[in-house]
Amino acid sequence: MIWSRHNILSPSASVDTLTLWLLRGAAGAAMGVVLLILLFLAMESWPALRHISIDRFLTDPSWNPGENLYNLAPMLSGTLYAAAGALLLATPLGIASALFIAYYASPHVASIYRHLVELLAGIPSVVYGFWGLTTLVPLINQLHPPGASLLAGILVLTLMILPTVALTAYATLLAVPGEYMIGAAALGLSRWGMIRGVALPAAKTGIAAGVILAAGRAIGETMALLMVTGNVVQNASSLFEPIRTLAANIALEMPYAMDDHRAALFVSGLTLMVLVMSLWGVAARLARNGDG
Amino acid sequence: MYREPEPTPIEPAKAADDPLGKADNGYTLGPMQVGPACCDPQPLIQVENFSLRYGPKTALANVTLDIYRGCITALIGPSGCGKTSFLSSINRLTDLIPGCGVSGRICIDGGDIHDPARNVQALRRQIGMVFQKPTPFPLSIYRNIELPLHEHGVKRRVDTAVIIEQVLRDVGLWDEVHDRLHSSALNLSGGQQQRLCIARALALNPRILLMDEPCSALDPIASGIVEDLISRLRGRYTIVIVTHNLAQARRIANYAAFFWVRGQAGSLVEFGHCRQIFESPAHELTAAYVKGARG
Amino acid sequence: MAEMVFTKSTRTLRDWFAQLAVYCAALLICAAFTWILSDIVRGGMAHLSLDFVIGSPREAGRAGGIGSILVSTALVLAIALMAALPLGWTTAALLANHVSADRGFGGAVRYSLQVLAAVPSIVFGLFGNAFFSIYLGMGFSILSGGLTLACMLLPILVSTAESGLRAIPDAYRLSAAALGMSRTSTLFRLLLPIAAPSLAAGLLLGIGRAIAETAALLFTSGYVDRTPGSLLDSGRTLAVHIFDLSMNVPGGDAAAYASALVLITALLLINVIAMRLTAGWQRRKIMSQNSNGYSNTDVP
Numbered sequence: 001m002i003w004s005r006h007n008i009l010s011p012s013a014s015v016d017t018l019t020l021w022l023l024r025g026a027a028g029a030a031m032g033v034v035l036l037i038l039l040f041l042a043m044e045s046w047p048a049l050r051h052i053s054i055d056r057f058l059t060d061p062s063w064n065p066g067e068n069l070y071n072l073a074p075m076l077s078g079t080l081y082a083a084a085g086a087l088l089l090a091t092p093l094g095i096a097s098a099l100f101i102a103y104y105a106s107p108h109v110a111s112i113y114r115h116l117v118e119l120l121a122g123i124p125s126v127v128y129g130f131w132g133l134t135t136l137v138p139l140i141n142q143l144h145p146p147g148a149s150l151l152a153g154i155l156v157l158t159l160m161i162l163p164t165v166a167l168t169a170y171a172t173l174l175a176v177p178g179e180y181m182i183g184a185a186a187l188g189l190s191r192w193g194m195i196r197g198v199a200l201p202a203a204k205t206g207i208a209a210g211v212i213l214a215a216g217r218a219i220g221e222t223m224a225l226l227m228v229t230g231n232v233v234q235n236a237s238s239l240f241e242p243i244r245t246l247a248a249n250i251a252l253e254m255p256y257a258m259d260d261h262r263a264a265l266f267v268s269g270l271t272l273m274v275l276v277m278s279l280w281g282v283a284a285r286l287a288r289n290g291d292g
Numbered sequence: 293m294y295r296e297p298e299p300t301p302i303e304p305a306k307a308a309d310d311p312l313g314k315a316d317n318g319y320t321l322g323p324m325q326v327g328p329a330c331c332d333p334q335p336l337i338q339v340e341n342f343s344l345r346y347g348p349k350t351a352l353a354n355v356t357l358d359i360y361r362g363c364i365t366a367l368i369g370p371s372g373c374g375k376t377s378f379l380s381s382i383n384r385l386t387d388l389i390p391g392c393g394v395s396g397r398i399c400i401d402g403g404d405i406h407d408p409a410r411n412v413q414a415l416r417r418q419i420g421m422v423f424q425k426p427t428p429f430p431l432s433i434y435r436n437i438e439l440p441l442h443e444h445g446v447k448r449r450v451d452t453a454v455i456i457e458q459v460l461r462d463v464g465l466w467d468e469v470h471d472r473l474h475s476s477a478l479n480l481s482g483g484q485q486q487r488l489c490i491a492r493a494l495a496l497n498p499r500i501l502l503m504d505e506p507c508s509a510l511d512p513i514a515s516g517i518v519e520d521l522i523s524r525l526r527g528r529y530t531i532v533i534v535t536h537n538l539a540q541a542r543r544i545a546n547y548a549a550f551f552w553v554r555g556q557a558g559s560l561v562e563f564g565h566c567r568q569i570f571e572s573p574a575h576e577l578t579a580a581y582v583k584g585a586r587g
Numbered sequence: 588m589a590e591m592v593f594t595k596s597t598r599t600l601r602d603w604f605a606q607l608a609v610y611c612a613a614l615l616i617c618a619a620f621t622w623i624l625s626d627i628v629r630g631g632m633a634h635l636s637l638d639f640v641i642g643s644p645r646e647a648g649r650a651g652g653i654g655s656i657l658v659s660t661a662l663v664l665a666i667a668l669m670a671a672l673p674l675g676w677t678t679a680a681l682l683a684n685h686v687s688a689d690r691g692f693g694g695a696v697r698y699s700l701q702v703l704a705a706v707p708s709i710v711f712g713l714f715g716n717a718f719f720s721i722y723l724g725m726g727f728s729i730l731s732g733g734l735t736l737a738c739m740l741l742p743i744l745v746s747t748a749e750s751g752l753r754a755i756p757d758a759y760r761l762s763a764a765a766l767g768m769s770r771t772s773t774l775f776r777l778l779l780p781i782a783a784p785s786l787a788a789g790l791l792l793g794i795g796r797a798i799a800e801t802a803a804l805l806f807t808s809g810y811v812d813r814t815p816g817s818l819l820d821s822g823r824t825l826a827v828h829i830f831d832l833s834m835n836v837p838g839g840d841a842a843a844y845a846s847a848l849v850l851i852t853a854l855l856l857i858n859v860i861a862m863r864l865t866a867g868w869q870r871r872k873i874m875s876q877n878s879n880g881y882s883n884t885d886v887p
Contacts, residue, residue, distance in 0.1 A: 030674055092612070104613075126826045127627065133833055193602070196605075
């Protein structure tokens with residue numbers, strides 16, 4: 001980018017210098033926010049980490065802060081089950097949506113459909129949760145009580161992360177050089193042959209990065225899952241059993257948590273953040289390598 | 293200690309200063325500096341041992357030449373021989389390129405442009421520059437010229453309006469655009485955009501105009517119009533023009549400087565009267581280039 | 588020969604099957620979208636009226652309206668934007684114009700913004716509760732909720748503004764410099780006006796994200812459904828209201844539907860305007876490229 005180093009002494013350059021320092025100050029403040037967040041999460045988690053040994057978060061008999069029992073494992077498994085199930089559904093649907101926009105639909109239909117997916121991404125999670133609660137849960141209840149279950153969570157979460165998968169996949173497909181496709185067509189490949197043989201391999205790192213971003217979103221999602229999964233702390237053994245996720249647990253217990261209990265919630269928050277950040281790190285690395 | 297020279301004021305040129313211009317159906321074209329009488333050359337820009345590098349790579353080595361007041365000097369030579377780098381060193385636009393370093397001296401009216409006390413913005417105000425691709429800002433035609441004027445202290449609406457009309461007349465654009473001054477400059481044709489860029493540079497009342505292949509992105513007709521315009525500016529401004537079009541250089545330039553790549557870096561091979569460079573070049577490289585490009 | 592025909596027919600079969608699958612997926616998603624939207628619209632229209640929009644909630648929200656909720660939402664939003672916009676846009680200007688964004692200070696800023704974008708909203712809620720509500724003593728208040736949201740909006744505002752500024756060709760910066768313009772006035776008089784549509788689009792996206800947010804506000808701005816008397820009062824935003832009605836208030840569904848309809852309508856409007864803006868911006872960019880796209884050949 002453009003910069004300059006000679007004109008520091010000239011009079012109007014002092015305005016530039018002032019502006020530069022102002023901009024630097026703002027950027028520094030933006031950076032400070034991140035440090036502040038990390039600092040406060042660590043500070044608030046500290047009592048729990050000091051009083052409770054780390055392995056107890058996975059080996060205690062149950063989650064019962066009143067009796068000093070802090071097993072996060074069932075909620076961790078609930079979070080991961082829900083996220084994995086949603087990814088399993090959203091990945092093929094999302095990629096298919098991207099292919100539909102990029103290669104199958106007419107330009108007009110494609111643009112309508114793309115806007116629809118963008119709107120889907122803009123619906124707030126509390127509305128998804130509310131819809132799940134009033135529509136999906138009763139339906140599942142007819143199928144297999146109690147209704148509020150892992151399955152309901154997976155379905156709602158699928159709708160929520162699908163746009164992430166679809167839009168990133170579409171963006172990467174768009175970046176596949178047109179010559180590749182023309183070259184493939186010249187070889188007499190059919191449409192699906194071109195997609196499977198040329199487009200998808202060329203776009204695979206970008207698509208993978210999108211899926212990982214979606215996984216991050218699924219793990220961090222709070223409200224929708226809080227509203228439809230029943231919030232029972234247990235290791236689900238079937239799709240129809242209720243679960244509680246880590247994020248939902250924080251939202252549920254934060255209002256009345258004290259001392260070690262509160263600190264334990266911050267520990268689960270920190271865990272979530274580390275999980276999501278490492279996923280984003282992997283996605284960013286993938287996207288970078290995909291570029292080069 | 294270096295002292296900033298008194299800047300030339302930016303104000304509408306008075307037609308009385310310039311009887312020649314008045315005869316030329318209302319064009320004013322700025323005050324005459326020195327006539328195109330090149331038999332009495334006065335150096336305005338003096339370049340001594342100037343070298344320029346991008347990081348470790350030397351782009352231009354040991355250039356020494358004088359550029360004469362009121363004349364058109366063409367820089368010719370193959371691509372990558374440092375012509376454009378040389379041109380943008382004169383208004384220190386090279387400062388903006390990371391890792392770019394210079395040595396040697398470039399003096400304008402005896403003052404070194406790299407003097408630390410030099411106000412770069414004032415320097416650039418006195419040196420207009422026109423790029424290869426027309427670069428009007430995505431603003432209205434009027435605003436394109438008003439913006440730099442405002443930056444340099446011309447804030448009264450009356451003054452700006454007078455200057456804008458005058459420079460648009462000077463580049464022959466007034467009749468074409470006077471009824472749509474407030475529509476986007478991007479809707480102009482390529483040649484019109486380039487003339488607008490020239491007008492924008494002229495509005496600041498510069499002494500020197502740097503032109504980097506101003507016609508090469510234009511179609512032949514627009515190119516011809518811009519070329520005529522440049523010829524008309526001779527004598528009022530000191531013009532340094534980079535061009536790959538030798539016929540054009542021959543038509544409009546008083547002096548020509550031939551650059552060539554020696555080793556890895558560009559350097560000046562020969563400088564002289566345009567006629568001499570084209571008809572009796574002293575150096576065999578020049579002779580080969582001028583002939584080869586002609587044949 | 589027979590073999591050729593065979594491979595060809597399996598190939599067309601596979602092509603046909605792939606096409607079917609892709610169309611089915613697209614249809615399924617359209618159906619789900621229509622289902623959600625029609626549910627909300629049908630449920631919401633029954634309860635929605637002008638009185639509902641301007642009235643105050645009674646009986647924990649079962650009756651009455653959402654007037655005070657909308658006031659709280661607007662206040663939280665205003666605080667968030669007032670804090671995040673100056674910070675976000677100046678940071679973007681720095682990253683796009685003044686420093687190398689990959690190394691040194693610029694790299695560090697960009698990296699921390701990426702981290703910020705990855706933080707789940709519930710974690711913002713935890714942080715806001717610990718820092719703004721307790722450490723800075725703001726309690727459960729509009730101010731604390733707004734500032735928490737501001738932290739969340741920062742990465743969106745920076746990235747949209749930065750990409751808008753980066754999309755401006757360097758030729759403009761060079762020409763401005765050649766005309767002797769300082770970098771400050773180039774930024775304020777030339778670059779920011781040119782990038783205005785993308786700044787506006789980013790702003791709208793940020794507003795959308797802010798009014799959709801629930802988890803970060805649960806324990807920062809709180810649940811109180813009265814009209815807040817000051818910025819230090821607790822106030823319930825629309826999204827939190829929907830959550831509370833559907834989870835904690837038996838018989839609150841009708842009001843929740845209507846509130847959801849109001850929220851969705853607002854978000855749809857914002858989205859449509861943002862799309863318009865970005866589309867217009869792209870069109871302008873293409874136009875300017877076309878009008879500059881002459882043949883690059885030398886004149887003979």
